[in-house]
Amino acid sequence: MREITATVLENKKIAENIWSLTFSAGDDIRIRCGQFAMLGVGGQQLLRRPIAVCKAEGERVTVCYQLKGEGTRRLAKEYKAGETISVLLPLGNGFYVKDEEQRVAVVGGGVGIFPLISVIREYAGKKHISAYMGFRNKRALCMEYEMQRSDKLVIATDDGSVGYHGTAVQAFMEDLEGERPDVVLACGPTPMLRALKNAMTGKGIPVYVSLEERMGCGIGACLVCVCDRTDGKHARVCKDGPVFEIGEVIL
Amino acid sequence: MADLSVSLCGVKLRNPVIPASGTFGFGREFDEIYDISVLGGVATKGLTLDARMGNPVPRIAESRGVILNAVGLQNPGVEEFLKNDLLWLRGKTRVLANVAGRTVEDYALICAKLDGLVDFVELNISCPNVKSGGMAFGIRPETIREVTAAAKASLKKTPLIVKLSPNVESIPANARAAREGGADCISLVNTFTGMAIDIEKRKPIIANNTGGVSGAGIKPIAVRMVYEAAHAVDIPVIGMGGIACAEDAVEFLLAGATAVQVGTANFTDTLACPHIIEGLNAWCDNHGVKSVSELTGALKLN
Numbered sequence: 001m002r003e004i005t006a007t008v009l010e011n012k013k014i015a016e017n018i019w020s021l022t023f024s025a026g027d028d029i030r031i032r033c034g035q036f037a038m039l040g041v042g043g044q045q046l047l048r049r050p051i052a053v054c055k056a057e058g059e060r061v062t063v064c065y066q067l068k069g070e071g072t073r074r075l076a077k078e079y080k081a082g083e084t085i086s087v088l089l090p091l092g093n094g095f096y097v098k099d100e101e102q103r104v105a106v107v108g109g110g111v112g113i114f115p116l117i118s119v120i121r122e123y124a125g126k127k128h129i130s131a132y133m134g135f136r137n138k139r140a141l142c143m144e145y146e147m148q149r150s151d152k153l154v155i156a157t158d159d160g161s162v163g164y165h166g167t168a169v170q171a172f173m174e175d176l177e178g179e180r181p182d183v184v185l186a187c188g189p190t191p192m193l194r195a196l197k198n199a200m201t202g203k204g205i206p207v208y209v210s211l212e213e214r215m216g217c218g219i220g221a222c223l224v225c226v227c228d229r230t231d232g233k234h235a236r237v238c239k240d241g242p243v244f245e246i247g248e249v250i251l
Numbered sequence: 252m253a254d255l256s257v258s259l260c261g262v263k264l265r266n267p268v269i270p271a272s273g274t275f276g277f278g279r280e281f282d283e284i285y286d287i288s289v290l291g292g293v294a295t296k297g298l299t300l301d302a303r304m305g306n307p308v309p310r311i312a313e314s315r316g317v318i319l320n321a322v323g324l325q326n327p328g329v330e331e332f333l334k335n336d337l338l339w340l341r342g343k344t345r346v347l348a349n350v351a352g353r354t355v356e357d358y359a360l361i362c363a364k365l366d367g368l369v370d371f372v373e374l375n376i377s378c379p380n381v382k383s384g385g386m387a388f389g390i391r392p393e394t395i396r397e398v399t400a401a402a403k404a405s406l407k408k409t410p411l412i413v414k415l416s417p418n419v420e421s422i423p424a425n426a427r428a429a430r431e432g433g434a435d436c437i438s439l440v441n442t443f444t445g446m447a448i449d450i451e452k453r454k455p456i457i458a459n460n461t462g463g464v465s466g467a468g469i470k471p472i473a474v475r476m477v478y479e480a481a482h483a484v485d486i487p488v489i490g491m492g493g494i495a496c497a498e499d500a501v502e503f504l505l506a507g508a509t510a511v512q513v514g515t516a517n518f519t520d521t522l523a524c525p526h527i528i529e530g531l532n533a534w535c536d537n538h539g540v541k542s543v544s545e546l547t548g549a550l551k552l553n
Binding site: 001002003040044045046047048071086088213214215216217218219220221222223224225226227234239 | 273274275276279280281283284296304305308309310311312313315316317318320322325466467515516517518519520521522
């Protein structure tokens with residue numbers, strides 16, 4: 001976990017409302033797949049934005065974000081190559097695949113596909129990866145070349161403009177009988193994760209989900225980003241997560 | 252190299268910079284980023300007699316120059332803090348145990364458990380985000396006097412700080428009430444009650460609907476209130492509200508504060524407190540100030 005002043009190398013639009021920002025962390029930084037960074041957007045926005053790391057190679061780190069409000073619009077507008085940006089990283093637990101888990105399915109929707117791309121990049125060639133990636137439509141589709149590192153790729157769109165017509169969860173469930181994975185890793189909007197939880201109940205396959213919540217400090221001190229655990233306690237999404245076993249949390 | 256140490260109620264602090272309650276947990280997470288023994292002290296997350304779950308999420312929102320929060324005092328309870336965190340934290344820096352209760356008796360009981368074990372107790376009678384207790388005690392002088400006196404009666408060894416709410420009619424009257432109740436020190440301001448609305452959903456962003464406003468945007472109001480409190484009572488004052496750099500801290504010291512707390516800035520920059528400490532040293536050196544305590548109350552009104 002480090003507080004750094006990073007240098008922006010590239011910040012560009014890669015799909016409708018989606019931007020990709022690559023920065024240099026100064027020196028090599030080890031980031032697990034599924035971990036995230038807090039990016040200071042500056043100006044009058046005092047809170048940093050928690051954004052999943054999509055790629056990490058040596059000192060180069062790429063995060064992808066959706067333009068949603070004033071903060072992310074500022075991020076897109078103000079941080080051109082050469083600018084510096086305040087970043088805290090790497091944060092959270094990230095995804096782990098156990099040695100005995102050979103067949104890995106990743107199921108992503110919306111901006112949830114980006115932490116899963118970091119999973120594909122980490123385990124490609126080491127595990128058998130089937131990726132089910134959901135987008136709203138063709139205009140939202142991006143980073144296909146990264147997803148193609150997986151052994152099997154199904155792209156799903158809500159309107160059928162590319163690939164499977166339906167959600168990533170539906171596409172995944174259709175394949176489940178034929179090719180049973182040892183573990184499922186997922187990230188996406190809460191309704192999508194809920195659908196996955198319902199569909200996977202009783203299947204005996206471990207499912208890990210990465211959650212999203214409004215954050216304060218990003219390191220587990222302020223207790224702003226809690227989620228409900230099934231044992232009645234709270235977990236901190238930033239520190240205890242963002243990745244949880246699906247049965248451990250209430251979605 | 253200026254002398255940054257300050258004396259607060261007879262307790263020496265390495266420097267006047269203390270992370271504010273609720274933004275810093277019990278210090279362990281920040282200690283993974285920097286050695287928190289550089290701090291003047293740590294104001295702990297608000298402690299209650301029993302563990303509390305806090306409010307539903309979202310607990311945080313943003314508006315230009317400020318943030319809003321309504322965590323609702325989620326904490327493991329005072330016993331867990333004593334068992335798991337106190338020894339570690341005391342080994343690092345001065346401990347200001349922030350405490351909250353639902354009743355006057357709660358406050359007295361928690362104080363009794365902490366007496367002699369922490370460097371200060373900071374009485375939170377100003378939390379705007381819980382339904383009972385919290386701010387309910389911090390609005391009127393009579394209840395401030397009563398809860399302060401009850402806490403003080405439980406504290407034989409540890410100095411008592413009373414943390415005032417800004418959501419009140421008169422800061423001087425409330426500061427005097429705390430003094431009359433037996434407070435050894437006053438800290439202010441807690442957050443201002445506010446609301447931020449998601450106009451698409453036509454709903455408040457925070458699940459609790461309202462939240463406490465903090466951050467750079469509240470600073471001038473906080474400075475004025477610290478000035479008022481410092482001139483109403485003869486006990487030391489800890490100032491806070493929007494401090495993000497050394498120059499901000501100097502403003503509070505000039506207004507009458509002996510020490511300062513830093514809250515929201517810890518979210519914008521995890522190194523905010525060490526940066527402010529380094530900046531204070533540089534500022535003092537550049538201005539021929541030998542001891543930071545010379546600045547306290549050195550304001551010259553127009």
